[in-house]
Amino acid sequence: MMQANFALDAKGLACPMPIVRTKKKMNELEAGQVLEIQATDKGSTADLQAWAKSTGHEYLGTETEGDVLHHFLRKGGAEKNVTPIPEISLEEFAKKVESDEHLHILDVREVEEYDEAHIPGVVHIPLGEVEKCSIELNKEDEIYIICHSGRRSEMAGQTMKKQGFKNLINVVPGMRDWTGKVE
Known part of the structure; x- marks a missing residue:
């Protein structure tokens, strides 16, 4: 050890x-x-x-x-100063989903969590794979990022921001409190 x-x-x-x-x-x-x-x-x-x-x-x-x-x-040096990814409340996000508005939603939870229940039509890329797999996404799209509570989605957003994504929105708190449709 x-x-x-x-x-x-x-x-x-x-x-x-x-x-x-x-x-x-x-x-x-x-x-x-x-x-x-x-x-x-x-x-x-x-x-x-x-x-x-x-x-x-x-x-x-x-x-x-x-x-x-x-x-x-x-432990490295001092933590980098990072600007948080803009957030949307779960309630506001649910209204957008329920309105059948075309949304780009990225679920960054682990496979087991995703398989248990997820919002229909989302793209699934576990947090650990976001850096290499986010190339599958359009950097110009408005992308709502969701996880269990909002922490992993924030980290995914920071990674994607460094890759040039500009329209990222963190869904807070996330699937933990989601009551809408699931697959």
């Missing part, structure tokens, strides 16, 4: 809590120190990889021990 300066217990927590706790703990570390995040959420691997990349930290890898994922991150 890789050696870490500190360990963070995020077992039993679902998105976005492992990221929220990781961010708080990373703020306490000095540059170069390694944090081990112990998690049981299968989506935490892609979430932490994307978060580390977007904040200037280094994702060192994940080791599995039973049902526990041991993620290792090395």
Whole structure:
């Protein structure tokens, strides 16, 4: 097992809590120190990889021990100042979907979450694949990005913004509270 300066217990927590706790703990570390995040959420691997990349930290890898994922991150320099992606409330978004307005919707949840239930007609690209697969999308389209709570969709939006996408909207809170039609 890789050696870490500190360990963070995020077992039993679902998105976005492992990221929220990781961010708080990373703020306490000095540059170069390694944090081990112990998690049981299968989506935490892609979430932490994307978060580390977007904040200037280094994702060192994940080791599995039973049902526990041991993620290792090395603290980088100060977090980059990023402008948040514009947001739309779930209520406003639901009205747009229900009006049968033609929308470009990107679901960035993990495959298991997507397969459980998703909005009809969405494009599915898990967060960990957004950087390489977003080329399938039109950079000029207005794209609504949705995940479970709004955190992963924000990270996906930041990645896409760096690739030249200009009309991105983060749906907050996301599928966690969605009551509309699903497939």
